Amino acid sequence: MKHPNQATLALHAGGDLGFFARWRTERHLAQCESCRDEIAAFEGIRETLPELSEIPEIQWSRLAAEMKANVRLGLAAGECVGNGGSSARTTRLFTGARAAVALASIVTMVATGVLLQNTTPARADQRTVVQSTEDGIQVGTGDQAFRLMNTGVSADNVTLSVGAQGSMGARYVDPKTGYVTINSVYAE
Amino acid sequence: MILLCATRLLAQDTALPSGSININLAKDSPVTLVGMISNESRATARGAALVLDLHMALTFRNAGASRIHGVMLRVVSQEVTLGGKGSVTIPSMNIAPGEAFPVRIDMQLVRPTQMAGGPLVEVDLDGVLYQDLSFYGPDRMHSRRYLTACEVEAQRDREYLKRVLAQGGKEGLRQEIFQIGGRQQAAPLSVKVVPHGPAVTSAALPPEHPEKFAFVEFPDSPVEAVQGWAQVAGNEARAPNIEVRNRSAKPVKYVELGWVLTDQAGRQSVAASLPSAERDLYLAPDKTFTVRQDTTLRLFSNSGQPVNVQKMTGFVNQVEFADGKVWVPNRKSLQDPALLKAVAPSAEEQRLANLYNRGGIEVLVEELKKF
Numbered sequence: 001m002k003h004p005n006q007a008t009l010a011l012h013a014g015g016d017l018g019f020f021a022r023w024r025t026e027r028h029l030a031q032c033e034s035c036r037d038e039i040a041a042f043e044g045i046r047e048t049l050p051e052l053s054e055i056p057e058i059q060w061s062r063l064a065a066e067m068k069a070n071v072r073l074g075l076a077a078g079e080c081v082g083n084g085g086s087s088a089r090t091t092r093l094f095t096g097a098r099a100a101v102a103l104a105s106i107v108t109m110v111a112t113g114v115l116l117q118n119t120t121p122a123r124a125d126q127r128t129v130v131q132s133t134e135d136g137i138q139v140g141t142g143d144q145a146f147r148l149m150n151t152g153v154s155a156d157n158v159t160l161s162v163g164a165q166g167s168m169g170a171r172y173v174d175p176k177t178g179y180v181t182i183n184s185v186y187a188e
Numbered sequence: 189m190i191l192l193c194a195t196r197l198l199a200q201d202t203a204l205p206s207g208s209i210n211i212n213l214a215k216d217s218p219v220t221l222v223g224m225i226s227n228e229s230r231a232t233a234r235g236a237a238l239v240l241d242l243h244m245a246l247t248f249r250n251a252g253a254s255r256i257h258g259v260m261l262r263v264v265s266q267e268v269t270l271g272g273k274g275s276v277t278i279p280s281m282n283i284a285p286g287e288a289f290p291v292r293i294d295m296q297l298v299r300p301t302q303m304a305g306g307p308l309v310e311v312d313l314d315g316v317l318y319q320d321l322s323f324y325g326p327d328r329m330h331s332r333r334y335l336t337a338c339e340v341e342a343q344r345d346r347e348y349l350k351r352v353l354a355q356g357g358k359e360g361l362r363q364e365i366f367q368i369g370g371r372q373q374a375a376p377l378s379v380k381v382v383p384h385g386p387a388v389t390s391a392a393l394p395p396e397h398p399e400k401f402a403f404v405e406f407p408d409s410p411v412e413a414v415q416g417w418a419q420v421a422g423n424e425a426r427a428p429n430i431e432v433r434n435r436s437a438k439p440v441k442y443v444e445l446g447w448v449l450t451d452q453a454g455r456q457s458v459a460a461s462l463p464s465a466e467r468d469l470y471l472a473p474d475k476t477f478t479v480r481q482d483t484t485l486r487l488f489s490n491s492g493q494p495v496n497v498q499k500m501t502g503f504v505n506q507v508e509f510a511d512g513k514v515w516v517p518n519r520k521s522l523q524d525p526a527l528l529k530a531v532a533p534s535a536e537e538q539r540l541a542n543l544y545n546r547g548g549i550e551v552l553v554e555e556l557k558k559f
Contacts, residue, residue, distance in 0.1 A: 015205055129380055132378055147295075148274065156372070157372065161458075161461065162459065163463060164447065165383065165463055171538065177291070179280075179291075181277070181278060181292070182276070182278075182279065183276055184275045184276075187381075187383050
């Protein structure tokens with residue numbers, strides 16, 4: 001029996017599969033207990049995700065560098081221990097105590113990364129700026145922004161209007177509907 | 189943990205489920221939703237925020253007994269932070285009872301992912317304007333005034349073009365449409381707006397100084413601009429204050445001024461509209477009032493280079509009386525040389541010019557006969 005891949009199962013758990021893919025996956029799930037278990041696991045993860053999204057974004061490059069440094073440190077320490085006594089090959093790779101220490105180290109590294117991230121907040125300009133762009137209009141604050149697109153319309157055919165109270169509008173004739181359309185955003 | 193991260197990566201770009209968009213129409217709504225296609229909409233996770241690319245094709249039907257001449261929809265993602273509120277307005281319509289009409293919404297919205305529960309996007313009907321200027325809707329976005337002003341402008345411009353047709357024939361009408369096209373492409377300057385307080389000024393900017401407005405007077409305007417100034421430094425103009433007087437016999441509840449900036453090369457552009465901010469403005473006849481906004485405009489050429497503000501011009505662009513009637517400048521007033529190149533074509537002029545470009549002069553003449 002050919003099982004659906006992990007991505008398909010994850011999308012199915014979120015209800016994001018298209019009609020045919022969903023129908024095919026449901027047929028498989030009806031006769032495959034292991035895939036049903038996978039789906040249940042993904043659904044559990046989805047419930048956890050909102051909490052996860054509240055964790056600040058982790059700087060993976062910094063974390064990777066720290067992990068690499070720790071691995072090198074571990075290898076160097078291993079060589080020191082190896083020179084002093086029994087051969088590493090004669091011992092089991094993972095005892096319960098070693099696994100616990102390794103897990104604790106990883107958790108500490110992740111927590112350190114998160115803390116370091118929090119101690120150096122971005123100093124972006126927090127002012128709200130309203131401006132036109134090549135293909136629409138935009139309101140932005142710091143690294144947040146949103147844009148209204150003038151879909152299928154050249155810039156020459158778009159009339160921009162600015163409200164001094166903090167709004168901007170883009171007026172154009174929608175090529176698909178033929179109607180004049182005015183998109184507006186409000187920064188207040 | 190790796191599984192969690194991988195799952196999060198998988199969720200970074202997904203289609204929006206159909207339940208994530210809510211179209212809210214009241215039970216007594218004079219328009220009904222006939223259909224909605226949104227399968228090209230996407231949700232993309234970026235850090236702690238969710239970016240929504242909305243591509244919605246909606247079809248409504250006029251369920252009322254009168255012709256619809258304008259509609260405004262309110263689009264809300266979240267009310268409290270930047271990136272959540274917009275509107276889509278269709279002015280210059282002519283929809284008969286029972287007739288269906290399409291509305292497209294192409295927006296990119298940002299909302300925090302931690303706001304769990306409920307639909308991602310709410311689309312409400314904010315207002316419907318009818319042929320006789322009667323109105324339906326909650327009017328949270330001031331759609332009554334906005335749609336009425338558009339309609340009054342549309343009536344003004346259609347009447348003008350009908351006169352051009354009567355006096356100059358089809359060739360005269362064709363020439364007028366060419367001029368509309370020229371005004372459409374004439375804006376040589378662009379503006380960035382910082383809504384509250386002074387911008388972060390560059391050390392290269394010269395010291396700030398107060399600059400007086402020059403005003404273009406319209407003889408038939410119910411409100412006159414008496415005096416005004418703003419602080420100017422280099423390519424920035426901020427904190428405009430304009431004193432206006434109600435010279436009509438009726439009380440006024442809203443005034444909007446046009447703010448034209450001219451650079452050193454003489455290029456000018458309507459930089460912004462300057463609305464009266466007070467929600468409960470009541471300007472009795474012969475009384476004065478100061479229109480002010482705590483805002484900064486930055487002037488740029490179309491190539492993105494800062495250009496210094498050389499001159500500021502103001503004019504009364506819109507007045508709403510306490511009885512809900514709206515005044516806009518007439519065609520003759522807008523022919524003033526100080527405004528001719530700065531004021532963009534109206535929505536109706538834009539629609540009619542587009543009609544001419546797509547169907548030629550005969551289609552345009554037929555369209556004018558419908559009104």
